[in-house]
Amino acid sequence: MHPPFLTDDDYDELADWLERRRIGITDIVELEGFLTALVIGPNAVSPIVWLPKVWGGRKPKFTDLAEMNRFAALVMGLFNDIVFCFEQAPQEFQPTFYESKVKGRRIIIVDEWCRGFLKGLRLDTKGWKPLKRERPDLLRPIELFGSPAGWEECEAGGEEKMHRLWSPKVTPAVEAIHAYWIPHRLAQVRRQAGQTTH
Numbered sequence: 001m002h003p004p005f006l007t008d009d010d011y012d013e014l015a016d017w018l019e020r021r022r023i024g025i026t027d028i029v030e031l032e033g034f035l036t037a038l039v040i041g042p043n044a045v046s047p048i049v050w051l052p053k054v055w056g057g058r059k060p061k062f063t064d065l066a067e068m069n070r071f072a073a074l075v076m077g078l079f080n081d082i083v084f085c086f087e088q089a090p091q092e093f094q095p096t097f098y099e100s101k102v103k104g105r106r107i108i109i110v111d112e113w114c115r116g117f118l119k120g121l122r123l124d125t126k127g128w129k130p131l132k133r134e135r136p137d138l139l140r141p142i143e144l145f146g147s148p149a150g151w152e153e154c155e156a157g158g159e160e161k162m163h164r165l166w167s168p169k170v171t172p173a174v175e176a177i178h179a180y181w182i183p184h185r186l187a188q189v190r191r192q193a194g195q196t197t198h
Contacts, residue, residue, distance in 0.1 A: 004077075004081050005076075005077040005078075005080040005081050005084070006074065006077035006078050006081055010074055010077060011028070011078070013074060014028060014031075014071075014074040014075065014077075014078065015028040017071060017074070018031060021055070021056065022056075023055075023056030023057065023061075024052075024053065024054050024055045024056025024057070025053070025054050025056075025116065025119070027112050027116075028078075028096075029096050029097065029098060029112040029113050029116070030112040030113065030115055030116035030119075031054065031075070031078065031116060032078065032082070032095065032096050032113060032116065033095065033112070033113035033114060033115065033116025033117035033118075033119075033120070033146075034050075034053070034054070034116035034117065034119050034120040035075075035078060035079045035082050035116075035120065036082055036093075036095070036116075036117060036120065036174065037116075037117045037118070037119075037120025037121045037123075038050060038079070038120045038123070039079070039082045039083050039086055040086060040174070040177055040178040040181060041120070041121065041124055041127060041128060041181060042124065042127040042128060042130070042131075042181050042184050042185070043124050043127045043188070044188075045123050045124055047072075047076070047079075049123060050120070050123055051072060051075065053119065053123065054075055055071065086178055090175065090178050090179075091175065093171075093174065093175070093178075094171065095110075095113050095170065095171055095174060096113065097109060097110050097113055098112065107163070108167055110145045110167045110170050111145045111146065111151075113146075113170070114141075114142045114143075114144075114145040114146030114170065115145075115146040115147075116146075117142050117146060117174075118142065118143065118146040118147055121139075130184075131177065131180055131181070135176075135180060138173050138176050138177050138180065139173070139177075140166075140169075140173075141166045141167070141169040141170045141173050142170060142173060142174075144162065144166050145166070145167065145170070154166075
């Protein structure tokens with residue numbers, strides 16, 4: 001396996017940096033969800049399009065160019081780690097979720113990750129339409145924990161019960177979404193290579 005593009009120290013640096021920001025994506029777990037949607041989705045989205053979503057606008061607020069370049073390098077490192085995992089061993093991908101203890105029980109908190117994933121999906125709404133139409137079940141657990149409508153549904157259904165029932169379905173859903181788009185991505189690669197598909 002290729003060594004990670006992002007070291008543990010790099011990861012901590014990026015996490016601290018995001019937490020200090022007031023605009024854009026301010027949480028590294030949310031950022032991972034955002035980048036995962038871009039990596040496994042139907043179409044390649046240019047960093048020129050999605051990086052401004054991370055730092056919160058077309059004109060990033062950094063002290064100088066060196067700071068901006070370092071920030072972008074850390075974000076791209078995390079992006080490349082996700083790309084490499086899905087290319088080499090997609091079954092080993094495990095989303096990073098927060099954990100909490102409630103009444104002595106360990107609770108996995110998936111909201112930030114799911115919220116980030118949906119932000120990434122929204123950068124290519126048209127491209128995601130076939131999956132939404134054909135396999136809405138795959139997005140359901142992510143939408144439950146990552147959207148206002150989903151939070152309302154969880155509240156109405158009893159948050160503890162809904163969480164216990166649906167949060168374990170997020171990771172398998174991500175694996176299935178990745179598998180769903182593989183034929184589409186392969187067809188794109190063939191077209192770009194000038195080959196004909198049948």
